[in-house]
Amino acid sequence: MADYAEITYAVAERVATVTLNRPEARNGYTIRMADELQAAMGRADRDEGVRVVVLTGAGADFCVGADLSQGGFDFDPEEGPGRHWQEPAGRCSKRIFTMNKPVIAALHGAAVGGGLTITLSCDYRLASEDSRFGFVFTRRGIYPEGASAWFLPRLVGMGTALDWMISGRVFAAAEALEKGLVHRVFPTGTVLDEAYRLAREIVGTTAPVSVAVTRQLLYRMASAESPFPVHELDSQLIGGLGANPDAVEGVLSFLQKRPPSFGMRVETDLPDYLPWLEK
Template identity: 90%
Template sequence: MADYAEITYAVADRIATVTLNRPEARNGYTIRMADELGAAMDRADRDEDVRVVVLTGAGKDFCVGADLSQDGFDFDPSTGPDAAWQEPAGRCSKRIFAMNKPVIAALHGAAVGGGVTITLSCDYRLASEDSRFGFVFTRRGIYPEGASAWFLPRLVGMGTALDWMISGRVFPAAEALEKGLVHKVFPAGTVLDEAYALAREIVTATAPVSVAVTRQLLYRMASAASPFPVHELDSRLIGGLGASPDAVEGVMSFLQKRPPEFGMRVDKDLPPYLPWLDA
């Protein structure tokens, strides 16, 4: 899917920018947008020239959630979906969850409903001072989606997740920052530049294979019943560093006080025994 109707995709300086592009509808989320976002994330993840993805929205809002003027389903509501159907927001959030590349969400204006749930699996959520957030499902008589009932309590704790999801209230960037939903808040008009600054730091200072493994370690192993299986995998990873060119380069660049030049590739050099590779 090289051409898109409801998003844009561009790569520069090893950063892929994915932009929700329905500003006339305040980037209301549609089935087509969901599928295009999934395709764009897949494209970025497979491109070794891309190190980081920045996700943002055109116009004054990031995304106001599902576009209620659209049909909303890609099945006949009178008969319901087949057993394999996946709701649209989760198609995006699950694809971001599985990424080997970090994803930075640059948020401004409204990010409500599906417009916030699709960002919960991003590695960073940076917000503008004018951002507003809301898990408004109960106020529409519907249910949380995007696997948000799994992601949100892990980010902000069960108490805050219950408050936001049961009340369905909209809250400002300051509360989102205080509770841990977003990492930082910036003056209006600057959040995208700040996202690019963070992306450039990741591109220049980190090793792509190390980032990919670390990102998935945090997600896949945080729910382990004890630290013991995590330490078993740690031990195998650390035990293999003697054969890792990136580990040698990381140490040498530090000792020589120069920027690192990491050469290992995510598409070829991930440790083959990682338990999630078969998932």
């Protein structure tokens, strides 16, 4: 079991909970936290005993963004971080992007700057009524990170992305819901319970290989130049259903009016022709 200093990691009922755990600093984001989040997401993704990840924060806030309490960043501004260095928010958002397991962000209090960009690649963002959001980079003289300039327009449209990122203003949960940044808003104090409820539904009703393929199809094929390459891949997937035990089980469980028992494993049973798999 890995030890973490700035997050916690726990698994129960096939749900991994990853918690930002610097409540005394309002979960200010650090390079160590970035490294630990990247490691924890990889750990959950490799564990066949985990079906869903819930990402949340300890204390009153989810994350107030980069920890600037020392007056700067975690590298020497004179020398820079080196040409192969990767900024810390993107370390988390990219790892979530590549996952085969769905990730639910349970947000409360402040989720601003890097504390918001790390959630943009999550499958669900659930908010509390007390949530406050902001892409505040221009108000600090810095730049959007976490690959947010790629994710955000795809979630909310270019017009809203421009408004939020250029102004750097903080906005409430109601606006985030209206514009599509979050999926649902819940009464203060209940969002984590609602995240677990959603996670249990996914665990109990869906097939892990089907979820993994569907999740990556949506992201990887969204920028295809036309529907034709997407349909080519669809055709391979659908054409193989006759030899797919989960598809057989899905139909039988429906006809027999019982919960499904899917046996295929992400580790061994992903179709080997998926174009985003490492060869």
